Amino acid sequence: DIQMTQSPSTLSASVGDRVTITCRASQSISSWLAWYQQKPGKAPKLLIFKASTLESGVPSRFSGSGSGTEFTLTISSLQPDDFAIYYCQQYNTYWTFGQGTKVEIK
Amino acid sequence: EVQLLESGGDLVQPGGSLRLSCAASGFTFSLYAMSWVRQAPGKGLEWVSAISGSGGSPFYADSVKGRFTISRDDSKNTLYLQMNNLRAEDTAVYYCAKSTGPVTNWFDPWGQGTLVTVSS
Numbered sequence: 558d559i560q561m562t563q564s565p566s567t568l569s570a571s572v573g574d575r576v577t578i579t580c581r582a583s584q585s586i587s588s589w590l591a592w593y594q595q596k597p598g599k600a601p602k603l604l605i606f607k608a609s610t611l612e613s614g615v616p617s618r619f620s621g622s623g624s625g626t627e628f629t630l631t632i633s634s635l636q637p638d639d640f641a642i643y644y645c646q647q648y649n650t651y652w653t654f655g656q657g658t659k660v661e662i663k
Numbered sequence: 664e665v666q667l668l669e670s671g672g673d674l675v676q677p678g679g680s681l682r683l684s685c686a687a688s689g690f691t692f693s694l695y696a697m698s699w700v701r702q703a704p705g706k707g708l709e710w711v712s713a714i715s716g717s718g719g720s721p722f723y724a725d726s727v728k729g730r731f732t733i734s735r736d737d738s739k740n741t742l743y744l745q746m747n748n749l750r751a752e753d754t755a756v757y758y759c760a761k762s763t764g765p766v767t768n769w770f771d772p773w774g775q776g777t778l779v780t781v782s783s
Contacts, residue, residue, distance in 0.1 A: 558725075591769035593708075600758055600773035601708065612771070644708055648767050651722060652698065652710040 559583055559647050563655035569663040576632040578658045580645035585625045589649035592621055592630045595657075596641045604643075605630065635660070665689040665772055667759050672777030679749050679781070685742040685759030685774055693717050693737035696762035698770060699744050701755035701779075711757070712744060715766045727753075749781045 560583040570576050580590065588608040593601035603612045605621040608628055618633040632639055640662055645655040671683040685697070698713040712733040713722045721733050732745040742759050756778050760770035 589767075593770075595708075600775055601770075602773075603769065603771040606763070606769040606771075646708075646769065648769055651724075651767070652713065652770075654700075654708040654710065657707045 559586060559650055559653050561645055561647055561653050561655040563643075563645055563658050565658060566656065567659045567661060569661050570635050571663045572635055572637060574635045574663075576635050576639075576660060578630045578643055578645075578660075580623075580628045580630070580655050582626045582628075582647055582649075586647045586649035588624045589647060590621075590623070590628050591646045591648065592619075593644045593646065594639075594641045595644065601644060632660075665761065667761060667772065667774035669757065669759050669774045669777040672757065672779045674780045674782065675749055676783050677750060677781055680745070680747045681749065681779060683744040683746065683757055683759075683777060683779070685744075687740045687742065687759075687761070690761070692735075692740040696764065696766050696768070697735060697742045698760045698762060699733065699742075700758045700760055700770070700773070701753075702758070702776075703752070703755045706755075709755075713762070714742070716762075720766075746779070749779075751781050753779060754781045755779060 562581045590608045592605040595601040609621045666688045668686045695716045699711040714733045730748045734743045756776040758776045760773045762768045
């Protein structure tokens, strides 16, 4: 099974900060990685697929990069609406999620 | 607009059974793989099961293999999850999610979820 490890688990940041979340796969998954945002009591929302392709309607301050086993999600300038939990997901072999990164207000 | 609406969540005793449904609309249901993903209270996301489009090959996480059965009725645009021999650790919100292709792909969109509670 492919394991996905996110870091950090919690991130404290202020509005306007640049934020980076890392996701590592236990084996190469090429670029078969997606990122989701989840707010309390809501379903996850797709942000990025194929490691770096921004989903339609998602603000351009979100970006993704990486391939193989190491990936990053970057928020260039954190906005109040961005405080949430972020999950990476591999879909190279079945589907596996990272444990999540909570972005909280500093 | 693509919509997914789960139903069937309930309080059930350990060892009991439950069937979840996910009614889909706004897209050609038969062409897309569909998945169930669960989230235990205060925890992260766990993929549970998937079924391919048009043909319906099933896939299961090890944690539910042999207890859960995924199926689909393309004539009713509905996805199902039959859950047997339920355990306390199956307590979670269960989401259905549409794949963006016939088999393996990312998920978009997700339903609003249905809560399954396994407790005596």
